[in-house]
Amino acid sequence: MKYQVSIGNQQFELLVENHGGDVRLFYGGKPVVLDLSPVDPAGFYSLIVDGKQYTLWIDSAGKGKHRVWIDHRPLTAVVEDERTVLKNLLKKSSGGRAGIEEVKAPMPGLVVDVIVRPGQEVKAGQGLVIIEAMKMENEIRSPVDGKVKQIRVEKGAAVEKDTVLLDIEAS
Amino acid sequence: MFRKILIANRGEIAVRIIRACRDLGIRAAVIYSDPDRTGLPVQLADEAYRIGPAPALESYLAIERIVEVARKCGAEAIHPGYGFLAENAQFAAEVEKAGIRFIGPPVEAIVKMGDKTEARKLARQVGVPTIPGTTDPVQTAQEAKQVADSIGYPVLLKAAAGGGGKGMRLVEAPSEMESAFRGAQSEARSAFGDGRIYIEKYLKRPRHIEIQILADRHGNAIHLNERECSIQRRHQKLVEESPSVLVTPELRRQMGEAAVALARAAGYTNAGTVEFLVDEERNFYFLEMNTRLQVEHPVTEWVTGIDLVEEQLRIAAGEQLRWKQEDIRLEGHAIEVRIYAEDPSSGFLPSTGTIRFLREPSGPGIRCDSGIYSGCAVEPYYDPLLSKLIVWGRDRGEALRRLRRALQEYQIFGVETTIPFFLRLVEHPAFQKGDLSTHFLQEHGEDLMNGTVEADEAFIGALVSVWAQARARQKTTAETDHYTHTSNWKRLGREWMLRGI
Numbered sequence: 001m002k003y004q005v006s007i008g009n010q011q012f013e014l015l016v017e018n019h020g021g022d023v024r025l026f027y028g029g030k031p032v033v034l035d036l037s038p039v040d041p042a043g044f045y046s047l048i049v050d051g052k053q054y055t056l057w058i059d060s061a062g063k064g065k066h067r068v069w070i071d072h073r074p075l076t077a078v079v080e081d082e083r084t085v086l087k088n089l090l091k092k093s094s095g096g097r098a099g100i101e102e103v104k105a106p107m108p109g110l111v112v113d114v115i116v117r118p119g120q121e122v123k124a125g126q127g128l129v130i131i132e133a134m135k136m137e138n139e140i141r142s143p144v145d146g147k148v149k150q151i152r153v154e155k156g157a158a159v160e161k162d163t164v165l166l167d168i169e170a171s
Numbered sequence: 172m173f174r175k176i177l178i179a180n181r182g183e184i185a186v187r188i189i190r191a192c193r194d195l196g197i198r199a200a201v202i203y204s205d206p207d208r209t210g211l212p213v214q215l216a217d218e219a220y221r222i223g224p225a226p227a228l229e230s231y232l233a234i235e236r237i238v239e240v241a242r243k244c245g246a247e248a249i250h251p252g253y254g255f256l257a258e259n260a261q262f263a264a265e266v267e268k269a270g271i272r273f274i275g276p277p278v279e280a281i282v283k284m285g286d287k288t289e290a291r292k293l294a295r296q297v298g299v300p301t302i303p304g305t306t307d308p309v310q311t312a313q314e315a316k317q318v319a320d321s322i323g324y325p326v327l328l329k330a331a332a333g334g335g336g337k338g339m340r341l342v343e344a345p346s347e348m349e350s351a352f353r354g355a356q357s358e359a360r361s362a363f364g365d366g367r368i369y370i371e372k373y374l375k376r377p378r379h380i381e382i383q384i385l386a387d388r389h390g391n392a393i394h395l396n397e398r399e400c401s402i403q404r405r406h407q408k409l410v411e412e413s414p415s416v417l418v419t420p421e422l423r424r425q426m427g428e429a430a431v432a433l434a435r436a437a438g439y440t441n442a443g444t445v446e447f448l449v450d451e452e453r454n455f456y457f458l459e460m461n462t463r464l465q466v467e468h469p470v471t472e473w474v475t476g477i478d479l480v481e482e483q484l485r486i487a488a489g490e491q492l493r494w495k496q497e498d499i500r501l502e503g504h505a506i507e508v509r510i511y512a513e514d515p516s517s518g519f520l521p522s523t524g525t526i527r528f529l530r531e532p533s534g535p536g537i538r539c540d541s542g543i544y545s546g547c548a549v550e551p552y553y554d555p556l557l558s559k560l561i562v563w564g565r566d567r568g569e570a571l572r573r574l575r576r577a578l579q580e581y582q583i584f585g586v587e588t589t590i591p592f593f594l595r596l597v598e599h600p601a602f603q604k605g606d607l608s609t610h611f612l613q614e615h616g617e618d619l620m621n622g623t624v625e626a627d628e629a630f631i632g633a634l635v636s637v638w639a640q641a642r643a644r645q646k647t648t649a650e651t652d653h654y655t656h657t658s659n660w661k662r663l664g665r666e667w668m669l670r671g672i
Contacts, residue, residue: 003640005633008624012633016641023641025634034634042527042584047635054631057584058639066636071579072591074516075624077636106520108551134521134555136337136405137358141518161523 002082007075101144101168105159109133114155114166120148122168129153129165146170172488173197173248176274177241178212180252181231183542183558184464185212188250191480200244202237204230206550211542218244225552231255234262238269248272248487250480254554257463258285274487276462280439284460287331288369290437294457297436299429302448302456304371312352315370316345322372328352330359331367336406338362341373376608377448379403380415380455382430383471385482386440391492394427395475396501398467401607402596404519409589410596411467412506413474416567416605422453427496433460442468442483448609466509469540469561473505504570505563508593510541510583512555515592516621521555522587524548532580536563536573549586557588567605571597595619 005012015026025032035048036056045056057069064079080088109131116128127139128148149167153159175198178188185201189212192199200218203210206225213219220240223230231237232255241249249266251257251274260281263273275281284290288308291301303322308331309315319326319342328351330338338359340351352368360366378401386392399415400408418426430445437460444465446458468479477494486492513519529545541558543549549557560577564570575597581590596602601615612619624632 003637007629007632010629014637040528044528060639066639068632068635070628070631072594073622075632077632079636079640107523133551138520
């Protein structure tokens, strides 16, 4: 199975072969020897590549999203297999919900204020909603340039982690 | 000395106080709210009493209930830690009224120094310089605007009852005043139950340098050198060190004497901290006094060799100070970084969850004051401080190298932490040089908040995430076919179980 990985603006294509439960990776047609040994079932690994040791945390959020810490440096990887790549391409061409960015609450808290209105143009980094958590008021900012499509929470609402606050149509 | 005390706090500071009690042979009782039932303080204390549900107002701020618990369990004194009721004069008064000793200054001193405007008046009276601003709280945004016009923008709005950056706003132009004033007021009200706000001029590249003092109940008062706490975000400290690279022996003497003079004028006893802003020309201005133990007290402990919590207990029990000013040493260099459950890449937003794995650093020159353990939950109800990493070296360079080593060893998994941020900070040339100011993050935030992902690192990330994805896939397939195939995941799981992981 072919996989495509995006990390920020970097992309990698890898081939995976499954040999009776043994996962083998190929990059650019060449096999990659991966000595990845679990230190703790929570997701803590020791990786040795060419004698160099890395301490790794792998947190798989599902839907192909993985957060990986390499010696404390965090990165987010989005993995798509060839089928998902194809599906997403079809979705985009049929004008699905491509380009809609859901802004989620990063932590549980209380919505103190909604600073934007539906239809408003916003810039990446612009404040959208203020959530009070841990006694601090935290400004939730727009991840993209775009237009506020729909606001899904009200002032005064208690929200859980990952509650969708509003939708932004990326421009 | 006391036989039993009650600790009216939680997290790492409750643990810290329990440790001092152990060293002195005092029984330590703690209170806990429902989510803290299995917290580290409860596990380590001699006695633990439920105080209420999660909200602080019904638990760690519930004065009557806490005094009641102290009375029932026979505690002779209460240690308030920092935050919560530590600087609440009403609490101190209720405690003393119940015939229990409050481990901290007398009620009158808390009132005097706790009210930031009163404190500044007193500072002026004893000749300690202060920053231009109002000595009385301002009532409305309109009035705040008038004051700001007269002293000049930018100005800082601060909660009269405040501390720790709560209820504080920077206002750079008149147009921002209205919303900033409202924000500061509501935050102050919810954090301290007191919405009074005052204004002061905002200095350009100041350093935050504070003096630790100790005063006994027999009229002796000394200072224990300075701590520099310039690196802050949202006016909350992230890094503290002693000594400060800016402070000369002469400045140390002047600031120390000013701090002691102020403490004497306030009738202060026990441990306290006098905070100053120091400009590039080494002029210092009194900021406020914290009438309690500070989060960053360990750096002072390390360079002076004095256990501040032990001294707090001794002073509260009526003992004389065991040191004179000339006995106070300043040896080597200590640095503390605060490990918060916050995501530095999203502007320090709090992160909650369960700590799935924890391994704390150790080795020469490392101290870890922590309130967490593997498997503990990080709840959204309280301050997100997980632990404090303190390092010591013969000089600042050695301390910084040890800090880097300790941060690399530190493994916390399950919540985002400030560790990646500190790892970038120790490499930063301005930090290494000691070119600090309270605006450090505004000046260098770009380099520090988000690490760049190098291509070789991204490649490793890509490899392991594909590996993880393929393994997860295999797991699901194995589960559906488990009658016909053996699952490697199950085999691995059994292995782990057998090995007791």
